[in-house]
Amino acid sequence: MLLRRPNVVTGALDLLDAEGLDGLTMRRLGVALNVQAGALYRHFPNKDALLDAMADQLLEGVGAPxxxxxxxxxxxxxxGERLHTALLSRRDGARVVSGTFAPGPHTMAASRRAAxxxxxxxxxxxxxxxxxxxVFYFILGHTIEEQAQSRMPTGDNWSARLxxxxxxxxxxxxxxxxxxxxTNPSERFSNGLRVFLAGIQQHAPEDVVGPNEAETTRDS
Known part of the structure; x- marks a missing residue:
């Protein structure tokens, strides 16, 4: 079967789930896809370029209307909840996205939608x-910690350490x-996100429509 770029990205994400970010190498990916590592470089010049593509794929759909x-x-x-869910969909997903800065189509759609x-x-x-x-930095940071805690050995968790x-x-x-x-990490995330957004509202220009005003306007 002809190796295509989307197949490489999907295979890399599957390997990420199995081995984690630290275990993801071009050599291991070649073995997983049953190809020579050199075949991967026809699609991605280096691992960083592959990680950029993986990060962009992770954010597919986040920027939907x-x-x-x-x-x-x-x-x-x-x-924000969409982004959090997308990052959690793959092992070390938040680490992958936080370490890349490439403006891929899905990445740009998500950030542009918020802006x-x-x-x-x-x-x-x-x-x-x-x-x-x-906001995105808060989400990435929280999710990195959340995913790290989820990988702790049985019996070794935050509560046990405290x-x-x-x-x-x-x-x-x-x-x-x-x-x-x-507390469930997702509950901590949702609460933190609401607090963060409330802070943004406090810094809104005077002519920004508040949530209550917007509701009144829609009902009128």
Whole structure:
């Protein structure tokens, strides 16, 4: 079978699931695809170029149109949840995306969609892009930690490590930390994303339409 570029990317993502980012090499990928490693270089000059393509493939669909009946903060929250889900779809997905800076079509669609939402809400273009990158950096950072914790050995997790640290059970902050550690990571992510977006609303220009105003406008 003729080896095509999409087959290489799909094979690389499958190998990523099996071996993780640290175990992904061109040699191992060649073995997995039953081809000589040299055949891969006809499609990608080096591993970095392959990682760029993998990252872009991971973000397919994230930048799809958003429901027009949502306020701009709700649209950004939905977009952020989409990105989070996409990164979690593959082992070390967040590490792959965070280590690449290539403007592929899916990558650009996702970031442009967020910037467009903010620009249409009234943010100047430069601020729209600044806030977009800030939100995406939060999502990438959170998901990197989330995926790292998910790979910890059985019995070795955040809660177990906190218990072994001997935190003062009478300290409300210590108890709060233990509760947080036991919370589902997706719940922690969603809460953090909402807090982050609330902060962006606080920095909105005076003429930016707020979520309540937008709802009133749609109902009128």
């Amino acid at each position: 958003l429901p027009s009946d949502l306020s701009w903060p709700d649209q950004l929250e939905l977009l 467009q939402v903010l620009a249409e809400a009234g943010f100047p273009p430069n601020r729209a892009w600044e806030h977009t990158f800030a 218990a072994a640290a001997g935190l003062d059970t009478n300290d409300p902050l210590a108890m709060g930390l233990k509760t947080l550690a036991a």
